[in-house]
Amino acid sequence: MKTLVGFGDADSFYASAEVVRRPWLRGLAVGVLGNQGACVIARNYPMKRHGVKVGEPIWEAKKKCPTGVYVKRDFRWYETLSRKMLAEAGLFSQKIEYYSIDEFFWEGSATRGRTFRQTAEDIREHVKLSTGLPMTVAFARTRTLAKLFADTAKPYGAVAVEDADHETEILAKLPVTEIAGIARGSAAKLEPHGIKTCLDLRQASGLLVRRLLTVTGHDIWRELNGYRVTPIRTTRTPHKMLSRGGSLAGRVKDAYTLYGWLVRNVERLIEELQFHEVRPSTLTVAVSYFDADSATGVANLCVPSARFDVLLDAAKRGLRRAWRPGRVATHMHLIASGLKRGPWQQSLFDPADPKRDAVARAKRTINDLLGRWKLRSGATLFANDWYDDPANEHEVCDVRGKFCF
Amino acid sequence: MCTGTALARSELPLALVSQHRLAERLYDRDGREEFQFQWWQSPAVLPVRRNGRIEIIPWGSKSRKGPLPYGGWVSQDHVAEGLFAHANPEEVVIPANLGWQAGAWFLIVEGIRGVVVETRSGPVVYMLMEPASNYYRNMTEQSPMMPIFVRQVI
Structure with a gap:
């Protein structure tokens, strides 16, 4: 039986999720604001029609769209709907990948008696009926192609592109920057070689593409040519590193406040390390400043550990290197790398500490x-x-099992 | 601050609409009809949920000479300290779907907490305020105070 890669992408997911919860918002221009209330992190199509862009500050957005309604983000709700969407789309395939909070890949065949295009429509309708969310569905020979074709069909599209000729027709119209993984920097490398559209890239020499865009670009080239490079992954591949952090909710100059954020991020990181049952060998503290260059501090652990006291000690060492006294910090990230999986052996440098273990358990x-x-x-x-x-209790990175944001 | 609210047309009884000539405050937001209650309107009024029903009540005082505080907003702390002790204050809910401040309409889940005080000319409502969160300040061009929402944190 012929199989293609299916791809589902919820349209304006966060804003659509708000409409599901409050149907009276339907038809209104809705913008979802980030945790600082300063930037639009998502907007629906009515607001998009006013020219409001993702990442735009609210003081610009409200000028463009004076009737727009601004909503605070709620990742707990978005996760609930995301998992519901995954489950409903999963009724059409046994192999489905949770790619991001609003995107899914699956290996799919056409439903009996239906074409791929009709099957895409069926999935789209089913997801809408069962979750209330509008989704664009595409079938193509590879992941890269399916994602590209879905983007051309938004919003609420259903497409199936099954053969190379049909692909050629669409790819000729799309600039290379439409491909996830090819940003402006990569496009600038391709342009001197006459590669401007997705079709140009597909028809270019593989050797040239690898030279210009490394193996990653070469994989995209193979996908554009119909070769499935990355299989559908039904479970998340083990993390090579784990990170927690983000905005400091404003500008932080005071050392104690910065330290408070450090401890918060250590606690968040430990949650994640415990969930994945891993222990890091290295901890990196990265701090971004408003009025100075970013700085990082790396601390190696004698023995991989997920214990609060050990990690906090390492984090303090990292922060000492990353801290620029008198400067205004805006973001902080803690990155745990060199992750080790059990079983762990006790060592001289890792003496048992029943009291601290008991406190951590409690x-x-x-x-x-x-x-x-x-x-x-x-x-x-x-x-x-x-x-x-309470909105800060659950961030998008806390939605587990997906491959990217 | 919060200088305006909006409530869906369907949420106000028709009798109130005609009694208080609210048709003048009816707006169309992309096909959705709503009543807007703005501080600049004259008279400024707000819907209030009180004694199990919705009433339309004058909003604050625009006079600096009367016995009431000037403006339509009072700090929760000041009320707790006895600002209206002489005026039989009663805590109420101001039902709203949207709030307005500094050019931005933001979603309100249930309503805003308010206080109704009795005067010789009848009841008057004030919005209860607290220091603004970082989120609210950013959204509203650094408004230092924000309304106290019912079962909602922003």
Whole structure:
């Protein structure tokens, strides 16, 4: 039986999710604001028609779209709908990949008695009926092609491009920058060689593409030519590194506040390390500044560990290197790398500490029972405002099992 | 601050609409009809959920000479300290779907907390305020105060 790669992409997902929850918003221009209330992180098609772009500050957006309604993001709700969408789309294929919060790939064949195009329409209708979310569905020979063709069919499209001639017709109209993974820098490398459209790239020499865009670009080239490079992955491949952090909710100059954020990020990272049952060998603290260059501090751990005291000690060492006294910090990330999976052996540098283990267990149990961050380090009081807002309890990175944002 | 609210047309009883000539405050937002209650309107009024029904009540005071505080907003702390102790204050909910401040319409889940005080000419409502969150400040061009929402944190 002929199989193609299916791809589903919810249209304006965050904004559509808000409409599902509050149907009276249907037809209105809706913009979802980020956790600082400053930028539009998603908008629906009515707001898009006013020219509002993703990432645009609200003070610009409201000028372009004075009747627009601005909503605070709620990743807990978006995750609920995302998983529902995944389950419903999964009824059409046994091999489905949770690619991002609003995108799914699957290996699919046409439903009996239906063409691929009709099957795409069926999936789209089913997802809409069962979740309320509009989704564009595409079938093509590879992931890259399916994603590209879905983008041309948005919003609420259903397409199937099954043969090379049909592909050629569409690819000739698309600039290379439409391909996920080819940004302006890569496009600038391709242009002197006359490669401007997706079709130009597909017809270029593979050797040239690899020279210009490395193996990653070469894989895209192969996908454009109909060769399936990346299979459908039904479970998340193990992480090579784990990271937690992000915005500091404003500009932070005070060392204690920065330290509060450091401890918060250590606690978030430990949650993730425990979930994945890994321990890092290296911890990197990266801080971005408003009025200075970004800085990083790397701390190696004697023994891979996910213990709070050990990681906090390493994080402090990292922060000392990344901290620029007197400068205004805006973002911080903690990156755990060199992840080791069990079984772990006790060593001289990793003596057992039953008291600390008991405290960690108690903390985890209490938070599992009463809610995230109900019990947390006292040092996070320096960043306390952040905990007042329940929307900050759940970020997009907390949606587990997907491959990217 | 929050200088305006909007409520779907369907959420106000027809009798109130005619009694308070609210048709003048009816707006069309991309096909959705809503009543807008803005501080600049004259008279400024707000819908209030009180005694199990919705009433339309004058919003604050635009006079600096009367016994009432000037403006349509009072700090929750000041009310707690006895600002209206003499005026029989009653906490109420101001139902709203949207709020307006500094050019931005933002979603309101249920409503805004308010306080109704009795005067010689009848009840007057004020919005209850608290220091603005970082989110609210950014959204509203650095408004230092924000309304207290019912079961909603922004």
